[in-house]
Every structure is written in structure tokens, then in C-alpha cells.
């Protein structure tokens with residue numbers, strides 16, 4: 001029994017955090033908001049250079065051959081800077097789906113390009129209705145009517161929808177099945193879709209942890225500087241308790257997320273239930289962080305100029321991404337209210 | 350990360366389970382806040398000691414098993430799953446014991462640890478005073494060194510001292526330097542409760558039983574060898590105790606996981622009426638997830654400590670988390686029991702209400718004792734987040 005990350009995993013997290021905090025600054029994010037695609041090829045190339053785009057790509061294709069557990073802390077850091085490049089979905093959803101779909105021709109064609117950063121492969125699951133980042137896809141993997149297809153973006157029509165979060169690019173995507181490669185249908189497709197959904201939800205959950213931490217940091221900094229009644233507002237207990245309430249809950253959202261990553265990496269039977277628990281509590285703590293952070297910022301928090309909204313809006317969008325709270329509660333309920341459920345002391349592991 | 354028990358850990362669990370199966374009393378003991386129940390629990394401590402299960406985390410040469418924190422968690426899981434009695438000497442074994450091992454002289458260890466382990470000496474804590482609650486540094490009870498330096502003379506009053514009504518010894522903090530203020534000039538002293546000049550006045554708690562007491566000291570003579578640590582070092586010795594308490598060992602996850610399990614059962618047995626309130630299903634699910642999260646985080650902390658980490662703000666985050674979880678779970682339990690929720694279990698029409706009411710009453714104190722949750726939130730904001738003190 002060892003519920004800690006390895007030194008390598010922690011070092012990787014640290015170096016990725018340093019990189020992201022330096023490169024993906026709020027100023028940079030605002031610049032990208034002004035561009036047509038909202039995405040940066042230069043940044044994508046840097047992420048590839050760090051090995052990040054190939055984290056879950058097998059070594060034979062030039063990737064690092066790592067798993068969900070190796071990536072979860074990095075996804076957390078991506079959340080901390082509200083990264084908009086499709087890194088988390090690429091690593092956790094697209095590459096594993098491409099591998100598990102079992103089409104060697106497609107795998108051979110695309111996995112190496114994913115690792116090198118040459119190509120972005122984008123997945124669209126029906127649970128999300130719209131497809132994030134479809135506009136920058138070199139290959140689309142799409143769920144449609146219970147089947148999974150590989151779609152050439154040139155054969156798809158995109159209709160852009162604007163999100164409250166200017167960093168999120170969302171598209172309704174239409175395509176004719178006849179122009180696409182059928183990867184799976186029936187039971188096999190169901191299996192692929194559930195696994196992709198679980199990984200996507202894990203990615204959202206991990207990023208939500210990072211978002212919550214960022215909002216705490218911004219608020220602590222702001223309330224230590226802003227003065228009213230002659231003192232820093234952060235010295236008022238009502239303000240402190242707003243922050244403490246986020247911080248203690250965050251500690252109890254992290255471990256369910258790490259356990260979910262472990263469950264996926266080890267293909268445990270409890271994966272779906274574990275992911276749903278993680279997604280629920282991580283999004284809740286990010287949501288609470290948004291609520292309490294805007295409050296302690298006063299009117300400043302309600303403005304476009306102050307950076308807080310970059311993170312707040314991402315947290316709001318994440319609430320229903322890769323499954324609403326209702327969807328995930330239903331999965332937890334199924335697991336714990338069934339008659340053979342293993343509950344109580346000593347049944348966790 | 351490897352979330353699987355080793356073979357040795359599984360074998361250890363089996364050993365604990367087998368012993369508990371053979372030894373846990375079939376009939377639940379009376380409350381240890383009654384005279385008869387206190388005696389029953391004292392005997393249970395003796396039985397645990399005989400099996401060497403009383404203080405497994407103590408080193409072997411002190412009668413323990415030198416168990417690591419993971420073994421402790423496994424032990425607790427089996428202990429709660431078996432429905433074994435509450436620990437009447439928790440204060441001694443989990444709080445004072447480790448503090449004595451760190452700060453006590455060899456002679457003090459010899460003198461006190463064994464009685465603590467066997468249940469011969471049950472300990473209570475004397476920190477709070479009428480005017481020193483959350484603000485523990487406001488302690489005014491005095492311990493004056495006698496002229497020949499052989500003993501202290503204690504005068505003053507402690508209050509809210511749990512188990513004090515039938516306990517044998519009290520450990521706590523007293524002001525030895527009358528000129529001192531706040532956390533300076535305080536000394537950690539062990540006081541036999543049968544000393545002349547001590548009056549213990551029981552205080553009935555919400556359930557009507559005298560679970561805590563006031564202790565009055567009127568020129569009580571205590572030999573200097575009952576001082577733990579140096580004179581004036583009381584605060585740092587006490588903080589070590591408080592660290593153990595709030596840190597990890599006060600409330601193991603197993604306790605709450607068993608409550609969550611019972612809550613799921615209660616809900617399933619009453620689902621039709623419970624579902625009339627659409628919140629209840631959600632609350633039950635949340636209870637299960639939160640108890641699970643408490644377990645996960647505790648395992649993470651235990652593993653981190655075993656690899657040489659130090660306990661930090663976890664002490665405060667987990668105090669808030671378990672105490673508020675306990676309150677929510679019992680509130681939900683009572684809602685499911687509906688009109689029976691207010692009935693004492695022995696009432697003729699109560700039916701199978703179990704211990705929900707009792708648990709609800711006790712859960713009310715969880716956010717108050719061991720540092721109120723407001724104080725814990727202050728600590729998190731100031732020490733974990735670095736927010737300005739003033």
C-alpha cells in the first residue's frame with residue numbers, strides 16, 4: 001500500500017508547472033482570445049517538445065508510453081493555468097481511444113504524429129453534445145448513434161458556438177458515416193465510449209483541482225494587498241473562512257481524483273464509480289472556489305480586466321463537461337445502492 | 350502509488366479479525382459515562398492489553414507491537430467493523446502515551462506507561478478553564494513550587510474534562526510563573542485525581558450522562574517528578590499532544606465509514622418514505638463519498654508520514670472534515686427515521702432506531718472539542734494559505 005506519487009512523477013509535475021506558469025500567463029491567454037483559432041501552434045510545439053503530447057503514446061511511436069496516473073498531476077497543472085490547447089483531451093482521451101480501437105493502420109498513421117506534435121487528434125463524445133477544438137483537428141474521432149468513427153475533418157461540417165469561457169472553442173460537427181472509417185459499433189463501441197468518457201472526466205476533474213488552487217492563490221494575494229478600514233481585507237475572519245472552506249475541501253477532492261487515476265491506470269472494476277466520485281467533488285470544489293473568490297474580490301472580481309474570470313469561467317464550463325453532476329451521481333448511486341455493494345470500514349481498497 | 354495491501358498487511362488484518370471475533374463482547378457494553386459502563390470498559394482495556402491489541406502503535410518494549418500507521422488503520426477498520434467497544438483510555442494511549450515517550454524521563458515512562466496500557470489508570474485532560482476555552486493561553490490555574498522544591502501546590506479550576514468523573518489521573522497545563530503571560534510560564538503536570546484538595550464535579554452532557562466534569566484544585570500537593578518536560582515548557586509539550594490528537598489518531602476513517610454504511614442500509618430499508626424528500630438520496634450518497642474521501646486522504650497522509658513527511662495543516666483540515674461529515678450523516682439518519690428520530694431507543698414504539706439519536710447528540714460536540722472548527726479555519730487561512738493575521 002502506497003498512496004504517494006513517485007519522486008519522478010513529482011519532479012515532472014514541478015517542471016511542467018514551471019513551464020506552464022511562465023508560458024501560459026493570463027496576458028498570453030488574453031492575446032489568444034483575440035486570435036481566430038484561439039490556439040497557438042508555437043505553444044503546441046513546445047508542449048510536444050516536453051514530451052507531453054506523447055505521454056500516453058506507446059514508445060514504438062516516439063511517445064513516453066505512460067498512463068493516467070503519470071499524467072494526472074500534469075492535468076492538474078494544466079488546470080492551474082487554464083490551458084486551452086487540447087493537451088489533456090489529447091493525452092487522456094484521443095491517444096488511448098486510438099490505441100484501443102484496434103485499427104492498426106490508423107494507429108500507425110497518427111500516433112507518431114501525435115507524439116511529435118505534428119497532428120492534433122480530437123475526440124467528440126455525444127455526452128458533450130458539442131466537440132471541443134474540432135476546428136484544429138487533423139483527425140476527428142466521433143461518436144455517433146452508438147458507433148465510433150474516424151473522420152477526416154475535410155469531410156465534416158463545423159458550426160461554432162461561443163462559450164462563456166473565451167478559451168473554449170465548441171463546435172457542432174456533422175458528417176456522413178459513408179465518408180468515415182467505422183472504428184467500432186455495438187458492444188465494442190460502448191466499451192470504447194465508456195472508457196473515453198471516464199478518461200475525459202478524469203481530465204476535467206484533475207484540471208478542476210488546479211483551477212481551485214489558482215483561484216485560492218489569486219484571492220489570497222488580492223486580499224493580502226487590498227486594504228479597507230485601514231487593514232488588509234484578508235485579515236478579516238469572514239474573508240479567511242471563505243478561503244479556508246475551499247482549501248480544506250480541496251484536500252478531500254484530490255485523493256478521490258488520484259484514486260480514480262490509479263483505477264483507470266490499473267483497469268480496476270471500480271473505475272467508473274471512482275471517476276464519478278472524483279468528477280463530482282473536484283468540480284464542486286472548483287465551483288466553490290469561484291463563488292468565494294469573486295466574493296472576496298468585491299467589484300474587481302466582476303470585471304473583465306481582473307484575471308479571476310479566466311479561471312472561474314473554466315470551472316463553470318467544466319461542471320457539465322464529460323457528464324453532468326446528475327450523470328455522475330447516478331453512477332455512484334448504482335454502485336452503492338446495489339445489494340452486493342462492498343461498503344464500510346476496510347472495503348475501500 | 351500502489352493501492353493494494355501487501356501479503357503481510359492482509360495477514361495482519363486476518364489476525365486482528367480473528368482475535369476480535371473471539372473476544373468482542375456479544376452484548377454491547379453500557380455507556381462509559383455510567384459507573385458500571387466505565388468499569389466494563391476498563392476491563393475491556395485490560396483484555397485488549399492481554400492480547401497486545403491495546404496500543405499497537407507503541408514500541409514492542411513498551412508492550413505494543415511497533416505497528417506502523419497503515420497497520421493502525423487496518424486495525425481500526427477491523428475494530429469498527431467488529432463493533433468493538435469505544436476506548437475509555439483514548440486520552441492515555443493515544444495522547445499522553447506518545448507525549449510521555451517523547452518528553453518523559455525513563456523513570457516516568459516506567460511509572461506511567463504500563464498502568465495506562467492495562468487500563469489500571471484512566472486519564473483525563475485538563476486544559477480548559479472557565480476563562481480559557483479556545484484561548485488556551487489564558488490558563489490561570491496555578492502550580493507554585495514549594496520552598497524545598499519537592500512539589501507543586503496547585504490551585505484553580507479545570508473544566509469540560511472528559512471521563513474525569515471516574516478517571517484516575519489528569520494531565521494538563523498550569524501556570525508555574527505567576528508573572529508570566531499567555532503561553533509562557535506554563536508547565537505540563539500529571540495529577541493523581543485522588544489527591545487531597547481535589548473536588549470533581551460531574552457535568553451532565555446533552556444525553557444527560559456525566560461525560561465530563563469540572564475539577565477544582567485547593568492546595569493540591571503534587572510531587573515535582575509528576576512534571577512532564579521542563580518548567581515553563583508546558584506549551585510546547587502540550588502542542589505535541591494536540592498535534593497527535595488533531596493529527597491523525599483522534600478519529601480514524603473506519604468510524605465514519607461504518608456510519609456511512611449504516612446510513613446506506615437505513616436508506617434502503619426505508620427508501621419509499623425517504624425518497625419523498627428528494628435531498629435524502631443525495632445526502633446518503635454524499636455521506637458515502639465523503640467517508641470514502643476521508644479514508645483516502647488519511648491513507649495518503651499515513652503513507653507520507655511513513656516516508657518521513659511531517660504532519661502539517663492536515664491536522665486542521667481533517668478535524669473540520671470529519672466533524673462536519675459526522676453531523677451531516679446523523680442529521681440524514683434522523684430525517685430518514687422521521688417521527689421516530691426523536692425517540693430514545695428503549696421507548697416502546699421506537700422500533701429499530703439504533704444509535705442515530707445518540708450519535709446525533711455526540712456529533713454536535715465534534716465541531717467544538719479539540720479546537721473549534723472556527724479556530725481550525727483560522728489556522729488553515731493563516732498557516733496553510735498565509736493570510737494576514739492582523
Ligand SMILES: Cc1cc2nc3c(=O)[nH]c(=O)nc-3n(C[C@H](O)[C@H](O)[C@H](O)COP(=O)(O)OP(=O)(O)OC[C@H]3O[C@@H](n4cnc5c(N)ncnc54)[C@H](O)[C@@H]3O)c2cc1C
Pocket residue numbers: 237473474475476477478481482483484508509510511512561714717718719720721722723724727
Ligand atoms: C464533548 C466535549 C469534550 C471536551 N473534553 C475536554 C477535555 O477533556 N479537556 C479539556 O480541557 N477540554 C475539553 N473540552 C473543552 C473544549 O476544548 C472547549 O470547549 C473548546 O476549546 C472551546 O472552548 P469554549 O467551550 O470555551 O468555547 P469558546 O472559546 O468560548 O468559543 C465559543 C464560540 O466562539 C468561537 N470563537 C472563540 N474564539 C474565536 C476566534 N478567535 N475566532 C473565531 N471564533 C472564535 C468558537 O469557535 C465558538 O464557536 C471538551 C468540550 C466538549 C464539547
